[in-house]
Amino acid sequence: MKIGDLAKRSGLTAHTIRYYERIGLLPYADRNQSRHRDYDASILTWIEFLGRLKTTGMPIRDMLRYAALREAGAGTEAERRALLEQHRERVRAQVDELNACLLVLDTKIDGYVETEQRKIDDDAPEQHRIRGRRKPA
Amino acid sequence: MKIGDLAKRSGLTAHTIRYYERIGLLPYADRNQSRHRDYDASILTWIEFLGRLKTTGMPIRDMLRYAALREAGAGTEAERRALLEQHRERVRAQVDELNACLLVLDTKIDGYVETEQRKIDDDAPEQHRIRGRRKPA
DNA sequence: TCTTGACTTAGAGCGCGCTCGAACCCGTAG
DNA sequence: CTACGGGTTCGAGCGCGCTCTAAGTCAAGA
Numbered sequence: 251m252k253i254g255d256l257a258k259r260s261g262l263t264a265h266t267i268r269y270y271e272r273i274g275l276l277p278y279a280d281r282n283q284s285r286h287r288d289y290d291a292s293i294l295t296w297i298e299f300l301g302r303l304k305t306t307g308m309p310i311r312d313m314l315r316y317a318a319l320r321e322a323g324a325g326t327e328a329e330r331r332a333l334l335e336q337h338r339e340r341v342r343a344q345v346d347e348l349n350a351c352l353l354v355l356d357t358k359i360d361g362y363v364e365t366e367q368r369k370i371d372d373d374a375p376e377q378h379r380i381r382g383r384r385k386p387a
Numbered sequence: 388m389k390i391g392d393l394a395k396r397s398g399l400t401a402h403t404i405r406y407y408e409r410i411g412l413l414p415y416a417d418r419n420q421s422r423h424r425d426y427d428a429s430i431l432t433w434i435e436f437l438g439r440l441k442t443t444g445m446p447i448r449d450m451l452r453y454a455a456l457r458e459a460g461a462g463t464e465a466e467r468r469a470l471l472e473q474h475r476e477r478v479r480a481q482v483d484e485l486n487a488c489l490l491v492l493d494t495k496i497d498g499y500v501e502t503e504q505r506k507i508d509d510d511a512p513e514q515h516r517i518r519g520r521r522k523p524a
Numbered sequence: 525t526c527t528t529g530a531c532t533t534a535g536a537g538c539g540c541g542c543t544c545g546a547a548c549c550c551g552t553a554g
Numbered sequence: 555c556t557a558c559g560g561g562t563t564c565g566a567g568c569g570c571g572c573t574c575t576a577a578g579t580c581a582a583g584a
Contacts, residue, residue: 253530266571266573281532284532284581328503331496334499338489338496345485345489348485351443352475355474355475359468362467366468401561423550424562447540
């Protein structure tokens with residue numbers, strides 16, 4: 251598979267793939283006789299996993315640590331596991347934080363809904379007003 | 388309240404507060420007779436809300452749109468609400484995505500746990516092996 | 525044979541969100 | 555009076571993660 255095909259299938263650009271190889275996030279790819287990179291489909295699994303790490307906010311420098319352990323092969327599993335477990339905790343905390351923010355957003359939005367409802371009530375004739383949203387004068 | 392106090396109470400640096408004012412994220416602050424910024428405690432509420440938007444990944448340019456509507460005052464509520472509702476949807480999607488990633492992480496970590504367990508089994512004497520984790524030779 | 529288009533490398537540039545440095549101004553404590 | 559610990563402005567610099575340009579190579583199709 252050439253870099254353009256991999257780009258299409260992975261969703262990365264060819265530029266980004268080369269960049270990832272340069273910094274060590276992707277292993278140095280085999281080249282064919284024209285010095286063009288020649289990929290095995292299995293690389294897609296790794297790219298997909300990198301995408302998950304990225305989605306969850308892992309900085310590249312941490313992905314590099316994981317990638318290096320992976321390259322080092324057997325014997326690094328405990329360290330890889332520790333790295334992922336730490337990351338998992340950070341992601342869980344992040345999800346909790348986002349959910350807390352969602353509650354605040356809900357409250358804020360409800361506030362605007364009420365503001366708009368008051369406006370509608372004001373514009374409506376008296377007999378159409380509903381459920382006492384106005385403070386008594 | 389002076390900028391240093393606000394910095395302590397908000398968690399931002401004085402540099403960042405000035406930067407936010409410069410770009411319009413914070414309203415232009417009143418100055419005292421020494422031309423020093425003099426803040427009312429109420430600004431903290433706004434800074435806190437900005438923090439929520441930031442936590443949830445809203446880019447500064449969008450916060451600026453919201454801040455501008457807020458400055459514009461009454462009559463912009465519907466637009467502000469729409470902005471926040473759109474953002475809320477994005478955040479919800481983000482939470483879903485993170486949760487999906489967490490499942491993948493769990494699977495990956497479980498894989499490493501098993502690898503390590505096999506190692507322990509291999510090191511242990513035969514009679515201590517448990518629950519047939521090994522393929523039969 | 526010539527053109528087209530995808531590939532190669534090295535390195536510069538960019539958008540974001542700060543972060544910091546320089547040079548200066550003030551008010552207060554010693 | 556002087557030193558110090560804030561504050562001020564303006565503008566440059568930085569870390570991140572790409573993104574793009576330039577100049578060249580190569581293989582396949584008209």
